[in-house]
Amino acid sequence: MPVTVSSVLSSLSCLAAIVPAVSAGFAFPDCVSGPLANNSVCDDSLDPLTRAKALVSVLTIQEKINNTGSTSPGVPRLGLPAYTWWQEALHGVASSPGVNFSAKGDYSYATSFPQPVLMGAAFDDELIKAVATVISTEARAFNNDGRAGLDFWTPNINPFRDPRWGRGQETPGEDPFHLSSYVRALIDGLQGGYDPKYKRVVATCKHFVGYDMESWNGNIRYQFDAQINMQDMVEYYMPPFKSCARDSNVGAFMCSYNAVNGVPTCADPWLLDDVLRKHWGWTNEEQWVTSDCDAIQNVFLPHEWASTREEAAALSLIAGTDINCGTYYQNHLPAAYSQGLINESTVDQALIRQYSSLIRLGYFDPAEKQPYRQLNFSHVNTPEAQKLAYQAAVEGIVLLKNDGGLLPLDLRNNKSIALIGDWANATTQMQGNYFGQPPYLRSPLHAAQQLTTVYYATGPGGQGDPTTDHWLPVWDAAAKADIIIYVGGIDNSVESEGMDRHAVAWTGAQLDVIGQLAQYGKPMAVVQMGGGQIDSSPIKHNANISALLWAGYPGQDGGTAIFDILTGRAAPAGRLPITQYPADFVAQVPMTDMTLRPGPNSPGRTYKWYNGTAVYPFGYGLHYANFSVSFGPGDGPLVAAASKNKTKNTDASDNNNKGTGVVHIADLIAACNSSSSSAVSHIENCPALNLPVTIRNTGTNTSSSSASDYVALLFLTGTFGPAPHPARSLVAYTRAHNIAPGDTQTVRLPITLGGLARVDERGNTILYPGAYSLVMLDEEQKEVLAKTEFKLVGSEAVLDRWPQPTASRTPRHKGTGEVGEGYFIGGFGSGSSGMVKQGAR
Ligand SMILES: *[C@@H]1O[C@H](CO)[C@@H](O)[C@H](O)[C@H]1NC(C)=O
Ligand SMILES: *[C@@H]1O[C@H](CO)[C@@H](O)[C@H](O)[C@H]1NC(C)=O
Ligand SMILES: *[C@@H]1O[C@H](CO)[C@@H](O)[C@H](O)[C@H]1NC(C)=O
Ligand SMILES: *[C@@H]1O[C@H](CO)[C@@H](O)[C@H](O)[C@H]1NC(C)=O
Ligand SMILES: *[C@@H]1O[C@H](CO)[C@@H](O)[C@H](O)[C@H]1NC(C)=O
Ligand SMILES: *[C@@H]1O[C@H](CO)[C@@H](O)[C@H](O)[C@H]1NC(C)=O
Ligand SMILES: *[C@@H]1O[C@H](CO)[C@@H](O)[C@H](O)[C@H]1NC(C)=O
Ligand SMILES: *[C@@H]1O[C@H](CO)[C@@H](O)[C@H](O)[C@H]1NC(C)=O
Ligand SMILES: *[C@@H]1O[C@H](CO)[C@@H](O)[C@H](O)[C@H]1NC(C)=O
Ligand SMILES: *[C@@H]1O[C@H](CO)[C@@H](O)[C@H](O)[C@H]1NC(C)=O
Ligand SMILES: *[C@@H]1O[C@H](CO)[C@@H](O)[C@H](O)[C@H]1NC(C)=O
Ligand SMILES: *[C@@H]1O[C@H](CO)[C@@H](O)[C@H](O)[C@H]1NC(C)=O
Numbered sequence: 001m002p003v004t005v006s007s008v009l010s011s012l013s014c015l016a017a018i019v020p021a022v023s024a025g026f027a028f029p030d031c032v033s034g035p036l037a038n039n040s041v042c043d044d045s046l047d048p049l050t051r052a053k054a055l056v057s058v059l060t061i062q063e064k065i066n067n068t069g070s071t072s073p074g075v076p077r078l079g080l081p082a083y084t085w086w087q088e089a090l091h092g093v094a095s096s097p098g099v100n101f102s103a104k105g106d107y108s109y110a111t112s113f114p115q116p117v118l119m120g121a122a123f124d125d126e127l128i129k130a131v132a133t134v135i136s137t138e139a140r141a142f143n144n145d146g147r148a149g150l151d152f153w154t155p156n157i158n159p160f161r162d163p164r165w166g167r168g169q170e171t172p173g174e175d176p177f178h179l180s181s182y183v184r185a186l187i188d189g190l191q192g193g194y195d196p197k198y199k200r201v202v203a204t205c206k207h208f209v210g211y212d213m214e215s216w217n218g219n220i221r222y223q224f225d226a227q228i229n230m231q232d233m234v235e236y237y238m239p240p241f242k243s244c245a246r247d248s249n250v251g252a253f254m255c256s257y258n259a260v261n262g263v264p265t266c267a268d269p270w271l272l273d274d275v276l277r278k279h280w281g282w283t284n285e286e287q288w289v290t291s292d293c294d295a296i297q298n299v300f301l302p303h304e305w306a307s308t309r310e311e312a313a314a315l316s317l318i319a320g321t322d323i324n325c326g327t328y329y330q331n332h333l334p335a336a337y338s339q340g341l342i343n344e345s346t347v348d349q350a351l352i353r354q355y356s357s358l359i360r361l362g363y364f365d366p367a368e369k370q371p372y373r374q375l376n377f378s379h380v381n382t383p384e385a386q387k388l389a390y391q392a393a394v395e396g397i398v399l400l401k402n403d404g405g406l407l408p409l410d411l412r413n414n415k416s417i418a419l420i421g422d423w424a425n426a427t428t429q430m431q432g433n434y435f436g437q438p439p440y441l442r443s444p445l446h447a448a449q450q451l452t453t454v455y456y457a458t459g460p461g462g463q464g465d466p467t468t469d470h471w472l473p474v475w476d477a478a479a480k481a482d483i484i485i486y487v488g489g490i491d492n493s494v495e496s497e498g499m500d501r502h503a504v505a506w507t508g509a510q511l512d513v514i515g516q517l518a519q520y521g522k523p524m525a526v527v528q529m530g531g532g533q534i535d536s537s538p539i540k541h542n543a544n545i546s547a548l549l550w551a552g553y554p555g556q557d558g559g560t561a562i563f564d565i566l567t568g569r570a571a572p573a574g575r576l577p578i579t580q581y582p583a584d585f586v587a588q589v590p591m592t593d594m595t596l597r598p599g600p601n602s603p604g605r606t607y608k609w610y611n612g613t614a615v616y617p618f619g620y621g622l623h624y625a626n627f628s629v630s631f632g633p634g635d636g637p638l639v640a641a642a643s644k645n646k647t648k649n650t651d652a653s654d655n656n657n658k659g660t661g662v663v664h665i666a667d668l669i670a671a672c673n674s675s676s677s678s679a680v681s682h683i684e685n686c687p688a689l690n691l692p693v694t695i696r697n698t699g700t701n702t703s704s705s706s707a708s709d710y711v712a713l714l715f716l717t718g719t720f721g722p723a724p725h726p727a728r729s730l731v732a733y734t735r736a737h738n739i740a741p742g743d744t745q746t747v748r749l750p751i752t753l754g755g756l757a758r759v760d761e762r763g764n765t766i767l768y769p770g771a772y773s774l775v776m777l778d779e780e781q782k783e784v785l786a787k788t789e790f791k792l793v794g795s796e797a798v799l800d801r802w803p804q805p806t807a808s809r810t811p812r813h814k815g816t817g818e819v820g821e822g823y824f825i826g827g828f829g830s831g832s833s834g835m836v837k838q839g840a841r
Contacts (some may be wrong), residue, residue, distance in 0.1 A: 290322065398575060460512070766796050
């Protein structure tokens with residue numbers, strides 16, 4: 001340690017003796033009679049940036065550096081309170097460093113919604129906004145009681161690329177368009193609009209970028225160097241983050257543990273400045289980037305991107321990481337400063353971003369002027385919130401098999417149920433990970449017991465249990481009951497943070513038990529639980545098992561939701577938001593291979609590119625009702641441009657494959673430019689076509705049919721743009737609610753200009769000439785139910801020119817002098833992707 005730094009630190013510890021250090025709980029600055037009262041930061045007539053600058057201008061460099069960590073001590077001399085930046089709220093206010101649930105009574109619980117992967121299956125953006133609004137309301141109530149901060153490190157919006165990913169459960173699924181649309185609705189609800197005077201809370205889009213592996217085959221997230229080509233980068237990994245930054249004005253970002261193409265993301269000025277801030281215009285100065293927890297330390301070891309600890313901290317701060325989750329900045333920036341590796345204006349910039357953000361949250365403003373400061377525990381766990389948690393589970397659950405019409409279950413005549421499996425009496429299991437204290441957890445067993453006689457048996461005994469010790473009660477239960485229901489699958493004992501799966505098959509023990517249960521020849525259903533999919537072919541193909549449901553992690557009322565669907569009190573209409581791959585997928589491609597398209601070492605990934613046969617494809621989901629769908633005549637710039645071609649001006653959105661419109665690309669762009677879309681933030685967001693879809697419940701009003709939701713998924717197909725071409729691409733979706741037998745509902749699907757574009761090898765987003773089809777498929781994703789086609793002619797048009805990395809992406813190879821070269825090696829599969837070989841050591 002240089003002398004200057006230790007003398008600074010010792011003079012600081014004198015101060016610490018007189019003022020309290022970080023205090024428990026949260027307080028607001030005293031802008032009435034505190035030392036800051038006359039600082040402009042307390043003047044609520046000024047803009048946040050001016051106010052933040054005024055505050056930062058009166059801090060010393062040591063005070064500034066002290067406040068660059070996730071646990072900020074504040075500035076006692078100025079009455080600036082301590083603050084914790086790290087709160088979690090993945091599917092409800094969650095236990096985390098900044099969230100303090102009380103042991104009992106008020107604030108001892110908050111609403112616990114399903115895991116995002118199940119909410120993704122609802123394909124209902126209005127539901128997501130409503131859920132996020134409840135979460136931010138409850139978060140504010142906790143904040144008002146000093147039990148939480150205002151910054152929440154949610155959502156996890158990395159696409160669920162590989163079924164083995166332990167944290168895929170935290171995401172809405174595998175499709176980048178779906179995630180982009182979902183996250184926009186989520187941010188609207190969490191932050192209280194896209195440009196509010198006061199944000200409800202600040203959301204944090206994480207993990208930027210290319211993070212979707214925990215620990216696989218010797219490859220660990222802290223050192224993994226994801227090799228991602230620019231085409232996959234822009235087409236697959238970036239869209240949810242673009243939606244957060246460019247289109248939804250999210251308050252914060254988190255950079256990830258991994259490196260991308262050689263550079264740790266938290267130290268990458270190309271990612272954090274060229275792409276995030278400059279290209280996406282995320283420059284309000286009210287927005288900050290935090291590192292994932294201790295990712296700055298990882299820049300030093302194991303990434304070995306910097307040669308000293310001070311340099312790791314300096315390079316990260318300069319790259320644009322404003323807050324360090326952890327203590328590395330607070331620890332090492334003082335020396336980095338005295339060594340001249342950083343200057344005060346870079347520290348100021350980080351602090352100004354942080355405090356502008358708190359100003360936008362009303363932190364320095366009078367409570368009586370702010371609606372959110374009036375919220376209290378009476379706004380937590382309201383009857384509406386309880387209903388919404390139940391509804392979110394019901395909407396997400398996916399019916400995968402229903403042969404012979406076993407479902408909805410007929411429990412009349414006192415039919416009894418054998419409820420069997422390690423999820424049968426699930427409670428906290430239903431919450432997955434990143435959860436808080438729920439008001440209640442209603443298990444499947446609890447729900448079943450409200451309906452009829454239940455014979456319950458746990459077993460076979462967890463994911464890794466090789467013994468048959470717990471199996472005998474299973475046969476007892478099965479023998480006594482009229483109906484057998486097995487609830488099992490996977491849970492956080494095999495998929496979780498820090499833990500990827502190695503298999504995507506059911507365990508042998510579970511299939512053994514399920515197979516023996518099927519031999520009873522009784523009516524039987526299986527409920528598959530867990531966030532990642534498991535290959536359910538043995539269940540799909542067993543003729544004695546009539547029904548299969550996927551129920552993910554359904555949250556506080558999950559058991560009720562499952563049984564309401566099983567018994568027909570609620571109608572299933574969820575769709576798989578991820579591909580269910582066959583078990584041998586894990587032997588075909590290493591998890592470390594980030595490419596999406598098929599290649600010599602990969603069958604391809606996601607419904608767009610996987611060239612094997614999925615067990616159940618993305619978008620799959622059966623109903624109890626039958627539906628027909630048809631397209632109406634569309635409108636929008638595409639239709640306006642089509643009518644310009646006098647030689648053949650058929651309607652561009654002509655119904656069901658009857659006609660073909662021809663549209664000149666230049667006309668389409670001009671129509672987009674001149675349409676009322678000046679409000680859209682980017683030409684990609686131009687609503688090119690507005691397509692009405694009429695959905696009819698063709699059932700008759702008898703006891704065997706019921707009102708049902710219907711999810712409309714619209715896919716684009718065609719061979720335009722660079723080869724190879726995806727099988728299909730989701731470009732619009734919505735959920736129609738509660739369509740009664742014999743009734744019809746018309747929904748409108750907006751297709752943006754960006755939705756029609758493809759991405760070239762340099763990452764440019766381009767509208768190409770070619771033949772385009774928009775299709776809706778049946779519930780098994782096999783047959784085309786409705787189709788409309790059009791042609792784009794003329795020359796291609798670039799909608800978005802992607803910024804190329806300019807800085808050197810090759811590893812700095814400085815080593816640290818403390819560990820030798822080659823100490824941190826990638827695990828098996830880290831170099832086998834057929835891509836550029838892992839650059840690092
Ligand atoms: C910096 O933080 C440390 C540890 O919380 C504390 O002891 C010290 O007084 C702080 N220094 C200043 C200048 O706020
Ligand atoms: C949690 O809140 C209670 C009540 O305000 C407080 O007494 C306690 O110190 C807090 N705990 C923490 C860890 O902040
Ligand atoms: C703020 O300024 C006013 C007028 O100059 C003065 O009366 C007041 O004492 C100051 N308050 C504080 C907290 O410094
Ligand atoms: C401070 O450092 C940044 C990043 O290295 C640099 O861009 C900036 O010009 C420096 N500012 C001053 C005032 O030296
Ligand atoms: C909570 O807020 C409501 C108004 O929304 C108010 O009626 C009630 O008195 C408040 N409860 C407490 C304990 O302050
Ligand atoms: C329903 O069946 C159970 C045993 O399966 C029996 O104990 C109960 O009395 C029956 N109830 C009625 C109403 O028949
Ligand atoms: C089901 O789980 C709850 C909560 O853990 C427990 O209280 C109850 O005893 C369990 N029921 C049975 C039958 O094991
Ligand atoms: C199906 O059930 C019948 C009894 O009804 C049994 O004989 C047969 O073996 C079962 N088949 C399977 C695949 O379990
Ligand atoms: C999938 O793509 C790979 C690479 O192009 C190819 O080797 C393989 O034969 C394809 N498999 C199928 C089933 O088409
Ligand atoms: C009109 O459509 C025809 C194909 O039907 C196409 O060849 C021609 O280029 C189009 N003209 C313009 C101006 O778009
Ligand atoms: C459409 O607007 C964009 C952005 O304003 C502009 O760059 C482009 O030249 C315009 N294109 C046409 C055909 O008017
Ligand atoms: C749906 O259609 C199938 C096949 O035509 C028919 O067997 C079934 O009864 C229908 N279901 C309803 C609820 O109308």
